[in-house]
Each structure stands twice: as structure tokens, then as C-alpha cells.
Amino acid sequence: MKKLNYYFKKAIKNGFALGAFNFSNLETLVSICQAAEKANSPVMACVSEGAIKYMGIDFVVSMVKTAKKQYKAPIFLHLDHGQSFEMCALAVDKGFDSVMIDASALPFEENVKLTKRVVDYAHKKGVFVEGELGQIKGIEDELSNDENHFTNPLQAQQFVQKTGVDSLAVAIGTSHGAYKFNGEAKLRFDILSEIEAKLPSFPLVLHGASSVNQDFVNQINSLGGALGKPKGVDEKLTHVAITKHNVVKINIDTDLRMAFTAAVRSTLATNPQNFDPRKYLQAAKDNVQQVVEHKIKNLLNSKNMA
Numbered sequence: 377m378k379k380l381n382y383y384f385k386k387a388i389k390n391g392f393a394l395g396a397f398n399f400s401n402l403e404t405l406v407s408i409c410q411a412a413e414k415a416n417s418p419v420m421a422c423v424s425e426g427a428i429k430y431m432g433i434d435f436v437v438s439m440v441k442t443a444k445k446q447y448k449a450p451i452f453l454h455l456d457h458g459q460s461f462e463m464c465a466l467a468v469d470k471g472f473d474s475v476m477i478d479a480s481a482l483p484f485e486e487n488v489k490l491t492k493r494v495v496d497y498a499h500k501k502g503v504f505v506e507g508e509l510g511q512i513k514g515i516e517d518e519l520s521n522d523e524n525h526f527t528n529p530l531q532a533q534q535f536v537q538k539t540g541v542d543s544l545a546v547a548i549g550t551s552h553g554a555y556k557f558n559g560e561a562k563l564r565f566d567i568l569s570e571i572e573a574k575l576p577s578f579p580l581v582l583h584g585a586s587s588v589n590q591d592f593v594n595q596i597n598s599l600g601g602a603l604g605k606p607k608g609v610d611e612k613l614t615h616v617a618i619t620k621h622n623v624v625k626i627n628i629d630t631d632l633r634m635a636f637t638a639a640v641r642s643t644l645a646t647n648p649q650n651f652d653p654r655k656y657l658q659a660a661k662d663n664v665q666q667v668v669e670h671k672i673k674n675l676l677n678s679k680n681m682a
């Protein structure tokens with residue numbers, strides 16, 4: 377199988393991005409893989425530290441190993457928001473394809489130091505590393521951050537030179553979680569262009585880019601849910617970042633959770649006599665797969681890029 381950097385280069389050249397889809401159960405992982413297979417698209421299957429805690433790292437690794445054997449589509453296992461050297465090193469040792477070290481809450485020099493330590497360790501074993509500079513607003517697992525600190529383009533250049541990271545998550549206005557914006561969502565394409573001027577052809581990453589499908593929100597709310605009015609990033613904006621800029625990886629978590637939960641609620645509501653998890657989880661799988669297929673075709677442009 378070709379390595380991740382092959383697809384990053386190809387993505388910049390061809391104006392597509394890899395979907396980095398989070399999973400925390402077998403159903404979601406299988407749905408991601410089946411969608412990738414059907415669309416002949418490369419895909420990243422991501423786990424956060426919270427997801428690892430929930431499933432156990434050996435289950436995570438074995439499931440993805442099995443998926444790689446079963447599907448022709450390139451599937452990469454990625455650690456999302458690794459918080460420490462130890463966590464990243466564990467993922468490297470266990471056979472992940474790529475790890476993210478998120479030291480973005482630390483002062484610049486400390487972020488550089490910790491990220492470089494992870495890069496030195498991971499690169500020895502052929503594992504790719506994503507760093508983060510600038511802070512992305514919102515809630516990611518148990519991490520919450522109230523303020524947006526946009527990435528400084530000059531610092532981005534220094535960060536990449538000093539650490540040797542393979543890709544960089546930048547803060548240009550996307551936000552983690554389901555409740556991204558009160559008003560209209562805006563992305564700072566001006567900052568993105570400045571970063572690209574300092575780092576030509578360098579792979580960039582956007583986190584917190586779920587679009588939060590209002591049909592799912594309404595479905596969940598009408599069936600007893602109480603989500604209020606969550607709001608995401610318009611896919612048109614993210615699409616510009618992918619096709620006109622060097623964004624090669626888009627993280628998507630909330631959209632899959634919404635699709636999953638909407639299907640479970642609706643199946644249980646329409647079949648109140650059902651107590652077979654296979655029935656409502658099958659519906660969840662179908663819904664998640666449809667969302668991933670939609671993202672691959674309409675947002676990521678990664679169809680037939682395997």
C-alpha cells in the first residue's frame with residue numbers, strides 16, 4: 377500500500393482532501409471503510425484518546441488491521457489529538473500509520489519541543505506526524521477551548537522547519553463540536569493564503585469541519601432528543617479550502633455521530649417492539665456510510681483517488 381505522504385502530495389496536486397473520520401465502534405469503522413471502498417477513495421480512520429479509552433488500543437489496531445486486509449481502498453489509522461509524547465509513542469509502537477501531537481495549548485517553544493520529540497520517535501518507525509499551531513475553538517473529547525487563536529503564518533513556517541512535521545493543523549475559524557457558531561460561519565482564507573505563501577505545497581489540515589446536517593438535528597430533536605440548535609461549517613466553505621488551497625485532510629466527527637444517533641432514535645421509535653441491537657445498529661451503519669459517501673463525493677473530491 378502506498379504511504380500517506382503519497383496521498384498528501386496527490387491531494388495538493390489534484391485539489392482533493394482525505395476524509396479523517398473518527399470512530400469509536402466497529403459499526404462506524406465498517407461504514408467508513410465501505411464508503412471508501414465503494415468510492416475507490418483513500419480514507420483516514422481516526423481515534424481520539426477518548427475513543428482509545430473506550431475501545432482499548434489493541435481492539436482499535438486489530439479492527440483496522442482486519443479492515444486493511446478486507447478492503448482494497450487505502451485505509452490509514454490515525455491518532456487524533458494525542459496529548460502527550462507517551463500516547464503518541466504508544467500509537468507508533470502499536471502500528472498506527474500516523475499520529476497527531478496536539479501541543480497547541482503550550483507556548484510556541486514548548487509546542488516545538490514536544491512536537492519535535494514525537495517526530496523524531498515516529499519518523500524512525502516510518503510513522504507520519506501532524507502538529508497543531510494556533511488553537512481551534514470548541515470541545516474535542518474532554519478538551520475544551522473557549523477562544524479561537526488563529527495560526528500565525530510566520531510561526532507556522534518556523535514551526536514546520538523546527539519540528540519536521542509532515543502536516544500541520546491550522547486554526548482559521550473552524551471549531552470543534554456541534555455548536556460551532558452563533559452567527560454565520562466564516563473561514564479566514566486570507567490567513568490560509570498567507571500560510572501557504574510561507575509554506576508552499578505543504579499539507580495543511582482542518583479540524584472541526586463538520587457541517588452538522590440540520591435534517592439529522594431535526595430528526596433527533598423530534599424523537600425525544602434535546603440538542604437545541606447546533607450549527608456547523610457550510611460545506612461550500614470547506615470545499616474552497618480543499619480545492620483552492622493546500623488542505624489535504626479534513627477531520628469529521630460530529631457529522632457521523634449525528635447520523636448514527638438519528639438512525640438509532642428513528643429505528644427504535646418506529647419499531648418499539650425491537651430489542652435486537654443489530655436492527656438499529658444496521659440503520660446507524662447505513663446512515664453513517666451514506667454521510668461518508670456524500671463527503672467523499674461532494675466535499676472531499678477524493679472519489680477514484682485511491
Ligand SMILES: [Zn+2]
Nearest residue numbers: 516583584627
Ligand atoms: Zn480536532
